[in-house]
């Protein structure tokens with residue numbers, strides 16, 4: 001681990017902490033609002049809740065690992081404590097959350113049962129492949145060239161990545177054309193958010209190829225991952241919740257107003 005100034009150390013510390021707070025706050029929100037959603041789309045909000053809970057847990061572990069990996073030196077800087085910083089939590093997290101992010105989206109596209117099933121299958125398999133193929137490259141910290149072990153696995157992982165983006169954007173366009181109105185705007189924003197946030201991960205993966213190393217690179221990575229994750233999980237979940245809510249209302253679902261009252265009404 002590179003030596004950090006107190007400011008650099010605290011910036012990462014605070015961003016990881018913000019990520020934990022964002023994930024768990026989003027979890028509470030998704031749990032509380034799930035009954036506003038018609039049963040047909042409720043699975044989507046449940047998947048959002050699972051995603052942010054899983055990510056909140058992993059951020060909690062990453063935060064603890066960050067604290068343990070550093071100690072304050074006499075000079076007031078932060079130096080490696082000798083305990084390793086466990087960043088592998090991120091890959092475990094993605095392995096679970098990225099397929100669930102696909103579930104969130106596909107369920108609000110309002111496709112037929114058969115089309116939903118086949119689209120989900122394709123996207124979930126591709127998501128697994130993307131993460132599994134990226135991991136051997138990620139742990140190869142020695143490669144600094146694109147034409148290396150790291151580069152090869154990165155390239156292989158990019159194939160399912162490109163497939164996911166193409167399919168997701170095409171399906172979003174189809175759903176926009178079928179619905180229009182506010183749902184179309186929300187769907188477009190979901191597509192843009194996916195494109196921009198997911199794009200950050202492979203760029204971060206390539207850091208060793210453009211010579212980024214040392215304290216600056218480590219801080220950039222940790223801060224960048226935290227922001228990308230908050231946007232790609234909490235922000236994305238909120239957009240999708242809004243799509244599900246409007247669809248539920250449009251389809252005449254009144255929601256669980258005051259719980260007991262709903263039954264009486």
Ligand SMILES: *C/C=C(C)/C=C/C=C(C)/C=C/C1=C(C)CCCC1(C)C
Pocket residue numbers: 094097098101130131133134135153154155157158161198199201202205229232233
């Ligand atoms: C909440 C977490 C999300 C949305 C994670 C997304 C991760 C990716 C899109 C990762 C993609 C990768 C490549 C396309 C190539 C290099 C290896 C990866 C796994 C970083």
